[in-house]
Amino acid sequence: MLKGKSAVVTGSTSGIGLAIAETLANEGVNIMLNGLGDAAKIEEQRAGLEKRFGIKAAYHPANMTKPTEIAEMVKATVDTMGSIDILVNNAGIQHVSPVEEFPIEKWDAIIAINLSASFHAIRAAVPYMKKQGWGRILQVASVHALVASPYKAAYVSAKHGIAGLTKVVALEVAQHGITCNALCPGYVWTPLVAGQVADTARVRNMTEEQVKKDVLLAAQPTKQFTTVEQVGGVALFLCSDAAANITGTLQSIDGGWTAQ
Numbered sequence: 001m002l003k004g005k006s007a008v009v010t011g012s013t014s015g016i017g018l019a020i021a022e023t024l025a026n027e028g029v030n031i032m033l034n035g036l037g038d039a040a041k042i043e044e045q046r047a048g049l050e051k052r053f054g055i056k057a058a059y060h061p062a063n064m065t066k067p068t069e070i071a072e073m074v075k076a077t078v079d080t081m082g083s084i085d086i087l088v089n090n091a092g093i094q095h096v097s098p099v100e101e102f103p104i105e106k107w108d109a110i111i112a113i114n115l116s117a118s119f120h121a122i123r124a125a126v127p128y129m130k131k132q133g134w135g136r137i138l139q140v141a142s143v144h145a146l147v148a149s150p151y152k153a154a155y156v157s158a159k160h161g162i163a164g165l166t167k168v169v170a171l172e173v174a175q176h177g178i179t180c181n182a183l184c185p186g187y188v189w190t191p192l193v194a195g196q197v198a199d200t201a202r203v204r205n206m207t208e209e210q211v212k213k214d215v216l217l218a219a220q221p222t223k224q225f226t227t228v229e230q231v232g233g234v235a236l237f238l239c240s241d242a243a244a245n246i247t248g249t250l251q252s253i254d255g256g257w258t259a260q
């Protein structure tokens with residue numbers, strides 16, 4: 001059903017974004033990769049997608065702090081692939097600090113990358129989606145779009161902002177065949193989180209299993225990390241025909257975290 005469509009996935013050089021790109025590519029979707037990283041490694045990922053899935057894959061280096069570069073990336077997708085059908089706003093960063101010490105430049109960067117970048121990408125993509133009468137906008141938000149944790153002022157503010165943006169856009173495009181939904185994962189098993197487990201185990205003199213269950217997954221009742229493939233699966237469902245009337249939702253993928 002998605003074969004031949006084109007998707008931009010921001011921040012797809014690693015983690016959740018890369019898994020969503022692979023999941024969509026597996027369905028025959030052409031992919032515009034984006035994100036930071038080593039040029040040779042990114043080229044390997046791009047060529048690998050084309051080879052493994054027989055689709056067209058390109059890379060755009062837009063920095064998510066730069067509105068003009070974001071708009072250029074959307075235009076480049078249409079120019080090289082013929083359309084932009086799916087927009088996945090995934091790029092994100094984190095900083096943890098008490099609010100009174102929170103570095104101003106970290107606040108600005110997190111709001112720019114985790115919130116404003118989504119607005120700029122949606123603003124640029126919606127005219128194309130309206131014209132073709134079909135579109136899927138996915139925001140990779142977080143459980144922190146729904147609830148807060150201490151020391152994450154900028155991240156929680158940005159993700160709550162994404163929740164509002166998701167609903168506004170959903171209402172505006174509701175009669176144009178376009179849906180806009182947010183994915184709200186709790187802890188997802190990524191290389192970043194794996195490193196955090198090993199470090200915390202060392203510092204606190206605990207086993208890695210203890211750190212996973214009692215520290216990281218303290219708020220996640222299943223005591224299981226979500227996998228990047230599971231996030232990819234939810235993204236794919238929201239792109240499907242079955243989900244055509246699901247819009248403006250905040251889809252939690254959090255092992256029961258927000259049920260408490």
Ligand code: NAD
Nearest residue numbers: 011012013014015016035036063064090091092142187188
């Ligand atoms: P990650 O660090 O593996 O990937 C982040 C991606 O964003 C990378 O490709 C990176 O290059 C890109 N990026 C960062 N700054 C950028 C910039 N200025 N311009 C362009 N690209 C930039 O992280 P991840 O865990 O895969 O996170 C992806 C998204 O999922 C984020 O929005 C994050 O908030 C969200 N999320 C992650 C978890 C988790 O447990 N890992 C949980 C909930 C939500």
